Amino acid sequence: GENVEQHPSTLSVQEGDSAVIKCTYSDSASNYFPWYKQELGKGPQLIIDIRSNVGEKKDQRIAVTLNKTAKHFSLHITETQPEDSAVYFCAATLSGSARQLTFGSGTQLTVLP
Amino acid sequence: DTGVSQDPRHKITKRGQNVTFRCDPISEHNRLYWYRQTLGQGPEFLTYFQNEAQLEKSRLLSDRFSAERPKGSFSTLEIQRTEQGDSAMYLCASSVGQSSYEQYFGPGTRLTVT
Numbered sequence: 001g002e003n004v005e006q007h008p009s010t011l012s013v014q015e016g017d018s019a020v021i022k023c024t025y026s027d028s029a030s031n032y033f034p035w036y037k038q039e040l041g042k043g044p045q046l047i048i049d050i051r052s053n054v055g056e057k058k059d060q061r062i063a064v065t066l067n068k069t070a071k072h073f074s075l076h077i078t079e080t081q082p083e084d085s086a087v088y089f090c091a092a093t094l095s096g097s098a099r100q101l102t103f104g105s106g107t108q109l110t111v112l113p
Numbered sequence: 114d115t116g117v118s119q120d121p122r123h124k125i126t127k128r129g130q131n132v133t134f135r136c137d138p139i140s141e142h143n144r145l146y147w148y149r150q151t152l153g154q155g156p157e158f159l160t161y162f163q164n165e166a167q168l169e170k171s172r173l174l175s176d177r178f179s180a181e182r183p184k185g186s187f188s189t190l191e192i193q194r195t196e197q198g199d200s201a202m203y204l205c206a207s208s209v210g211q212s213s214y215e216q217y218f219g220p221g222t223r224l225t226v227t
Contacts, residue, residue, distance in 0.1 A: 006155075032214040043117075043204055043218035044156065051214075089155045098169040099214055100146065103155025 002027040004092050006104025013080050014112050021107045023090035024072040030092040033066060033073045034101070038087045048075070080111045115139075117207050117219035125225045126195055133191045134222045138207030145188050146216060147180055150202040156218075162188060163210060195226045 003026040013019050025033075031052040036044035050057045050064045050073065057064050061080075066073040077084055087108050091101040118137045126132050138145050144163055148156035159178065160170045164185040173179070177195075182188040192199055202223050206216040 004155075034215070036218070041220075043119075043220045046215060046217060049215065091155070093214065098161050099144075099208070100158035100161060100169065100172075101148075101156070101216060102158070106153070106155055 002030055002092055002094060002102040004090060004102050004104045006090050006107060008107060009105065010108045010110070012110045012112060015080060015082060017080055019075075019077045019080055019084070019109055019111075021075045021088055021090070021109070022072060023074070023092075023104050024070075025092040025102075026071070027092070027094060028068075028071060029094050031095045032093045032099070033064070034091050034093075035062075035064060035075050036089045036091065036103075038089060038106075044089060077109075080109075082111050082113050085109055085111045117205055117217055119203075119205050119219040119222050121222060122220060123223045123225075125227065128195060128197060128226055130195055131191065131193045132195060132224065133189050134203055134205075134224075136188045136190070136205030136219060138186070138188070138205070139217060141209070142207035142217075143185075143210035144208040144216075145182055146206040146208070147188070147190050148204040148206065148218075149174070150204055150221070152201075156204050159190075192224075195224075197226050200224055200226045 006023045034049035038044045063076040087106045090104040147159040150156045162182040177193045202221040204221045206218045
């Protein structure tokens with residue numbers, strides 16, 4: 001089955017700096033890679049995603065890049081703000097019928113004011 | 114669009130009791146997923162429905178776990194004879210299906226088994 005590794009597990013940045021979180025996946029057949037933000041006591045919130053036929057996608061301060069050859073993808077947050085502080089999860093899914101998500105272990109991002 | 118809702122938000126039960134959780138997906142979302150999340154980990158897939166059909170259940174943790182979606186709308190997840198190791202957050206997600214891959218999660222049900 002699919003295996004997703006995520007690092008770092010914790011990340012602290014100063015407000016206004018950029019943050020980068022990286023993930024690798026094992027199954028080359030995976031074709032969809034979402035990122036979720038989870039705040040304490042809440043469910044994961046989809047913030048951005050990318051399909052395997054695209055190398056980069058951007059939405060305001062958030063961007064995701066995908067390197068299919070190396071089987072890794074990254075989340076980039078620019079101009080970080082205190083409200084960006086949360087746990088971020090990457091995930092991957094195969095194109096099969098279920099499309100269940102396999103998640104990384106999460107990154108606790110802290111943006112220091 | 115009111116989002117995915119789950120009930121209850123918190124459940125405390127004694128070991129050996131049965132518990133049932135409910136999930137109401139986003140209206141007209143055909144696919145419904147259940148995940149379990151333990152502390153400090155990412156969600157782990159349990160089972161999935163397309164409409165009322167449970168198409169994948171091999172990842173349910175044991176035969177004490179069962180799920181239903183009788184009319185293709187809301188779903189229930191039941192755990193029989195709960196054990197302390199069942200303590201976790203149980204998350205539900207829904208998806209439009211067809212060519213859409215996006216899954217939207219509910220707030221979860223936090224289960225504590227004492």
